[in-house]
Structure formats: structure tokens, C-alpha cells
Amino acid sequence: MLITFEGIDGSGKSTQARLLHAHAEEHGWRPLLVREPGGTDLSERVRTILLDPEAHIDPRAELLLFAAARAQLVHEVIRPALSEGRLVIADRFYDSTTAYQGGGRGIAEASWLRSFHQFVTSNLRPRRTYLVDVPLMVAAERRGSTERDRMEGAGDEFFEHVRATYLRLADAEAGRIVRLDGTRPPEVLHTDIVRDVERLLAEASVGTGTAASG
Numbered sequence: 001m002l003i004t005f006e007g008i009d010g011s012g013k014s015t016q017a018r019l020l021h022a023h024a025e026e027h028g029w030r031p032l033l034v035r036e037p038g039g040t041d042l043s044e045r046v047r048t049i050l051l052d053p054e055a056h057i058d059p060r061a062e063l064l065l066f067a068a069a070r071a072q073l074v075h076e077v078i079r080p081a082l083s084e085g086r087l088v089i090a091d092r093f094y095d096s097t098t099a100y101q102g103g104g105r106g107i108a109e110a111s112w113l114r115s116f117h118q119f120v121t122s123n124l125r126p127r128r129t130y131l132v133d134v135p136l137m138v139a140a141e142r143r144g145s146t147e148r149d150r151m152e153g154a155g156d157e158f159f160e161h162v163r164a165t166y167l168r169l170a171d172a173e174a175g176r177i178v179r180l181d182g183t184r185p186p187e188v189l190h191t192d193i194v195r196d197v198e199r200l201l202a203e204a205s206v207g208t209g210t211a212a213s214g
């Protein structure tokens with residue numbers, strides 16, 4: 001089963017992905033935690049290019065580089081793990097492309113991107129996506145004053161579009177995407193997520209504590 005975490009930079013989604021991964025390990029769900037862009041040699045190299053504040057990248061090239069990193073990760077790592085019955089937890093997946101390149105950069109329609117994502121991943125869909133939603137100010141505070149990567153330097157208007165696109169996506173795909181109020185404490189969010197994942201695993205007829213097939 002593939003579970004993904006989404007949200008703007010600083011929303012707290014990596015914290016939730018890590019907490020779920022730790023919980024899943026403790027419970028013998030054989031989890032695999034991956035982050036995007038990254039997770040393979042090629043994808044990490046592409047990540048370095050994409051996040052380099054000095055790089056000048058055309059928005060269409062940016063879309064294709066994120067997609068290239070994802071295609072490699074899906075085919076080299078995620079698919080094999082799913083076929084071994086593991087629970088794959090992804091810190092970002094294709095909804096990030098819809099929100100950042102589609103919404104933030106404004107270079108592609110959501111409907112076109114839907115087909116594009118299916119092409120890139122060979123029709124892999126997350127069983128569940130948690131959208132950790134916080135206002136921009138909260139995310140900016142959480143990011144603090146650490147050095148900004150290329151994407152984080154994009155500015156408030158960009159992130160307003162990213163957030164709005166995420167919220168529209170969550171409305172359009174309410175069966176898959178669960179919107180969480182990310183201003184709540186991490187443990188509270190984690191408890192809600194674990195309860196939901198346990199239900200999904202039970203639905204998939206996989207005993208919690210045994211395996212988590214894809």
C-alpha cells in the first residue's frame with residue numbers, strides 16, 4: 001500500500017511521515033519511507049539540480065525534472081517494495097507537481113497533469129494522501145531562518161497558489177486525500193493518521209502486525 005504526505009514547505013508533513021514510519025516499524029508493517037525528489041542515485045542527483053538556488057531552470061524543464069526523479073523512484077524502489085507487500089510512505093508524490101508546477105508556476109492544467117502523472121508512474125495511485133494544511137505564516141515560522149533552497153525562494157504569491165491548488169485537489173479527490181489541520185500538535189495529528197491507516201490496512205484484509213500489501 002502506498003501512502004503519501006503533502007503540504008507546503010514547513011507544514012510539518014515530513015514530521016508526520018517519519019512518525020508514521022516509526023509506528024509502522026514498531027508494529028511490523030515493514031514500512032519503507034521515501035522522499036521526493038530523491039530516493040535513488042539518479043533522483044538524488046536531479047534533486048541537487050532542482051533545489052540549487054543558483055540554477056536557472058525553465059518551468060517546463062522543472063516539471064520534467066521532478067517527473068524524471070519520480071519515474072526512477074517509482075520503477076526502481078516503490079514498485080518493487082509494493083510487490084513485496086511493504087507499506088510505502090512517501091514524503092511528497094505527484095500531488096506536489098500538481099500544486100507547485102501546476103498551481104505555483106501555472107504551467108499546466110490539472111486535467112493534463114492527471115494523465116501525465118499516470119504516464120510517469122505507470123498508473124500507480126496512492127491509497128491515501130494526507131494533506132497537512134497550514135496557513136503560509138505558520139509554515140514560514142516553522143521553516144525559520146535557515147537558508148532557502150531554490151523552491152523555497154519562490155515567494156508568498158507562489159505559495160498561496162500552491163496551497164490553494166492543494167485545497168482544490170483535496171476537494172476534488174475527497175476519497176483519497178484527507179486534509180488535516182496542521183496547526184494542531186504533532187502527536188494529535190499522528191494519532192488521527194494512525195487510526196486511519198489501521199482502518200485501511202484492515203480493509204485491505206491485511207492483519208496489522210503482519211504485512212501491508214500494495
Ligand code: ADP
Nearest residue numbers: 008009010011012013014015142182184185186
Ligand atoms: P515539512 O516537511 O512540511 O517541510 P517538517 O516536518 O520538517 O515540515 O517541520 C518543519 C518544522 O516544524 C520542524 O521544526 C518541526 O519540528 C516543526 N513541526 C512539525 N509539525 C509541527 C506541528 N504539528 N506543530 C508545531 N511544529 C511542528
Ligand code: TYD
Nearest residue numbers: 008009010036037066092096097100151152
Ligand atoms: P524539500 O527540501 O524536500 O522540501 P520539504 O521538506 O518541504 O518537502 O524540497 C522539495 C521542494 O521541491 C519543495 O519546495 C517542493 C518542491 N517540489 C515541487 O515543486 N514539485 C514536485 O513534484 C516535488 C516532489 C517537490
